[in-house]
Amino acid sequence: MSVVAIEHTTAAPKSLWRMIRDDVACVHQRDPAARNTAEVALLYPGVHAIVLHRISHGLWTAKHKFLARLLSFTARFLTNVDIHPGASIGERFFIDHGAGVVIGETAIVGDDVTLYHGVTLGGSSWSPGKRHPTLEDGVLVGAGAKILGDITVGRNARIGANSVVIEDVAPEATVVGIPGQIVRKARPRSGPGGRIDLEHHLITNPVADAMSIMIDRIDFLETRLAHLQQKVGASLADKGRPQIQTEDQTS
Template identity: 65%
Template sequence: MPIASHRQLDSSLWSQWREDVSSVFERDPAARTTFEVLTTYPGVHALMIHRVSHRLWRRNWRYAARFLSFFARFLSNVDIHPGAVIGSRFFIDHGAGVVIGETAIIGNDVTLYHGVTLGGTSWNKGKRHPTLEDGVLVGAGAKVLGNITLGNGSRVGANSVVVEDVPASCTVVGIPGKIVKLREAGFLNPYGIDLDHHLIPDPVGKAISCLLSRMEVLESKLDSRDKLSRYEACDVDNQVCLEDCPGGEIKSNNLGRG
């Protein structure tokens, strides 16, 4: 992933901007013209400004970088720290409420939806934010926290909280996030990008469904048995009945008097 950092400095700003804008058409069917994307997409505004602020940050113009980042947040409601390393063709859909921390590293062709947080969990000055490798997709409202890595092509379900590494090509859902399946080949769009973030399994629903099915089987077995047949083969033990059954001794005495 350090390659992404070097690429940010080696590539020209214009070429990065062109790639960022072009990637919108690959992942948002609502995008119609370049002018529309440049003037109405807050995620694009935030990213374009970040490309500049990151260059200032790397050249130790720290206050200028932070002020530019602050302006981008004011404009777009997307908070990207200028120290974050972001690869090519990064796309933030809708943009609102996205937060990306200082030591976050994001690979190429990554997609975030609104409300995503790439946050830290430590006071240490070192690496404390997530690394997202190429092709990662993070659903709306998800929180990815700490110095963890999401492998190539992994997906995070909406509103999930991820605090551990995720292997490549896996899907994570829940709080805390759990790997629910190895991803299978899905339906890619014409650009080879998998945006079916709504096709997320429901492990809780599946468990409940299995329990209900099991209960139905057990109840049907009980109903099929003759309830009286359970006692036909039992030998009567009067001694047990006298000593253990409520009222058994009184009943026995009454029978004796008769």
């Protein structure tokens, strides 16, 4: 079992009201458009989705599974966010622009996690047991990303928009691409005033980096070739032989 799951089961549980209050309060640190608490509580579908999930998850763990699924279905209809009532979600969870998010039954989400619209925490197996991802504390997942299977995304990792992640991700890493590849390791996650750094678009482009390296290498080889040609030409001139003309010199 992951560290996140152990922490959630051993720590003293907060009251439902306290967790919901923290879910509403954390929005001000992660969405510059949030103006006041009333607006967040009444008009943010991502907040509505997590509030209804916390209630349905309580029903699920109390073995009232039909009522839990009914409330989950209602929440999906109202918010366009599909969270299975069996999913375990930590504190201060935020779905920005809550739309099209899917979180599977055995997913485990740590504290202070942020998801953007279109994110899927999906399964990749028919086998019973743990089938969905574990997101440790502080993970940020960009819009449209898919995290599939029983894998672990380490603490404070970032998943770039539209990435498909099918393997474990180390803590503090940034992952981008299909399939996801680590393009940046440790990076500070806190901004001024302790706010979470939301600049998940500032990621390196591995294809552009490879092309840049190739261009630099070609420039070096061309310079070296020109230097060798000059040396050979000078040597032939000293011996009274005609110089070798390159394609550029004859054109």
